[in-house]
Amino acid sequence: MTSPKETPYVTGNGLARLIAAARNSWAGLKAAWRLEAAFRQEILLALVLLPVAVAAPVTHAERALLLLTLGLVLVVEVLNSAIEAVVDRVSLERHELSGRAKDLGSAAVLLALLTLAGVWGAILLPLLFP
Structure with missing residues (x-):
């Protein structure tokens, strides 16, 4: 096994x-x-929701939660795309484990x-319907 310094991917x-x-x-x-079309869609969603998070009359902690969940969706989508790319790199033929890996990545995005x-509902709905 090579040490990290011996791999071609370490850059100083x-x-x-x-x-x-x-x-x-x-x-x-x-x-x-x-x-990734889904990433573009989620970026557009974030661009729409970002001004709402900034302008909403909420506490700093609530604003942080609104912003963090936007970031969470983008992070999970990028990780899902990475999983899909690796699975496709290994083989394009259908395999139960490949399908499971892709489905689990997709499930992670859904959960995010x-x-x-x-x-957003817990924080903003009480403001809209007091």
């Missing part, structure tokens, strides 16, 4: 590693935007969206 230490990580992260976000709906 300190600032060089941080810069490389930032480049990789940006490339991942660009790929998600370009290749339901969490968003639940948190």
